[in-house]
Amino acid sequence: MAATRLSDPRFSDMDDTGSSSDGESMDLPPRLSLKGDYSNLAGCSNLSLSHAEARECREAVRSGTANEIWIFGFGSLIWKPGFEYSSKVTGYIKDYRRVFHQGSTDHRGTLAQPGRTVTLERAPGCQTWGVAFRLAGDFEEQQETLKYLEWREKQYDVRMHFNVYSQASSSRPVITNALTYIATSDLNANSNWLGEPVSQEALAEQIACAQGFSGPNCDYVYNLATAMQQIGVDDGELTWLSSRVREIRRERQLDRPGSAPIPKWPSNNLANSMRHMSATCLSYTM
Helix, strand or coil, rough: EEEEECCCCCCCCCCCCEEEEECCEEEEECCEECCCCCCCHHCCCCCCHHHHHHHHHHHHHHHCCCHCCCECCCCHHHHEEECCCCEEEEEEEEEEEEEEEECCCCCCCCCCEEEEEEEEEEEEEEEEEEEEEEEEHHHHHHHHHHHHHHHHCCCCEEECCCEEEEEECCCCCEEEEEEEEEEECCCCCCCEEECCCCCCCHHHHHHCEEEECCEEHHHHHHHHHHHHHHCCCCCHHHHHHHHHHHHHHHHHCCCCCCCCCCCCCCCCHHHHHHHHHHHHHHHCCC
């Protein structure tokens, strides 16, 4: 399991196709280096390999096995992947737990009132359940999906690969090296890190009131709680949080029409909207 840090905003200025405008490299898992595309995530382009490893990789590409890319989602990707996939598997990763330590200043909050989304925290002995998706399409289509994910997960500064286990297979992974997007406490790389809330009540209060371009922060929690129930996972803390957020919003009448208008994208043009949001995130970093 190797960590990859996205320590600069190279993917924050994307055009309306989701591609990077600067074409620079990004650090990726062991011996992988991105040179303006995502081919190394599915094949052998731009890999620093020995001759034997390169030969093995070329053979894998010819056989089609190198095009098998899995993404492990533990948050919104579970219920809204937003990309084409050929199959999905419900499973868990080991020694990590899901926590609401990441701030959202775009989709579920603003700079003035950040929302909270989940990330992963090292916790030996714990399990984090989610869904692994196998990317659909050919080589080029998979690259486009990965570009989309880089834009969507741009506030998450580390990429890691995990083995995924199932209810029936706790000793042998059902999927190996599933790509996962994680937000860390490194403020130099992740300016939206909020860390552990003062209390669960304070967490519920913040989530109940925040909202961003994608809607109220509460919907994120409701959807996550529902997704966990649908895959048969009993998460007591998440169930309590979802229930408490509902109570707060009901007490304060926050669900009344017009009580708290959702921030609007600055333009109907997708490219301009993305650039505006990127500029906002960049100004917050400085």
